[in-house]
Each structure stands twice: as structure tokens, then as C-alpha cells.
Amino acid sequence: MAHKITLESGDAGGTYVIAEVRKHGQDHLVQTDWDRPATARLFGWLPRKRKGCDHRSTDGTVTCTGCGMTAGEFIAEATDFLDRNVGKVIISDYFDNFECVEERNRHGEEYRQ
Numbered sequence: 001m002a003h004k005i006t007l008e009s010g011d012a013g014g015t016y017v018i019a020e021v022r023k024h025g026q027d028h029l030v031q032t033d034w035d036r037p038a039t040a041r042l043f044g045w046l047p048r049k050r051k052g053c054d055h056r057s058t059d060g061t062v063t064c065t066g067c068g069m070t071a072g073e074f075i076a077e078a079t080d081f082l083d084r085n086v087g088k089v090i091i092s093d094y095f096d097n098f099e100c101v102e103e104r105n106r107h108g109e110e111y112r113q
């Protein structure tokens, strides 16, 4: 079921938190660079086209076979997007895709309902 979720910056530098906007909501810490393209896409990011290529061949974690844009370039662009969109609220079923027992909150504790 879709809920309001928001993007927050994490406690550690370079980390982000995807959090449900409700009391005792789940949250998910985005720790690695490699998770940034998917996180940015969740909040509406589309990588800029290059040479007319819209990068359909990659999720942003491997080099695009269409234009040669590297994972590092996608990650840098995604990071820039995330930094500019902290606080954005969207409606998403993002948390439906996770088993609750595997969720951890931002303090690293196992999430329990």
C-alpha cells in the first residue's frame, strides 16, 4: 500500500534516509554510493541525456552501453539530485518491497512492527 515517504540526510556524511511520513514509520538507510541512483530515481531523478541517449541500458551502476556514461558519472549526478531534494515528500509503495524483519532503522536496530 502506498504511503507518504520522504528523503532525509543521514547522520553520517554521504548517507541518506528514506523514511515513511508517519508515527513509528519504517526507514531505510542508504549507505553506499551504489544505492544512490535507485534512490534518486525513486524521488524523480532522470539522468540527463547525452548524445541523445536516455541510458536505458543501465540502472546507473554500470557504464551505459549507449553513450559510455560511467557509473561514477551517474552516481555523481544522482548524489547532486539527492542533495537538492532532501525533504521532498512523495507517495510510494517503496516499503511494500521489503520484509519487515530485514528492515533496520537508522540506529542499526532491527525493525519490528
Ligand SMILES: [Zn+2]
Pocket (backbone or CB within 6 Å): 050, 053, 054, 055, 056, 064, 065, 066, 067, 068, 069
Ligand atoms: Zn547512455
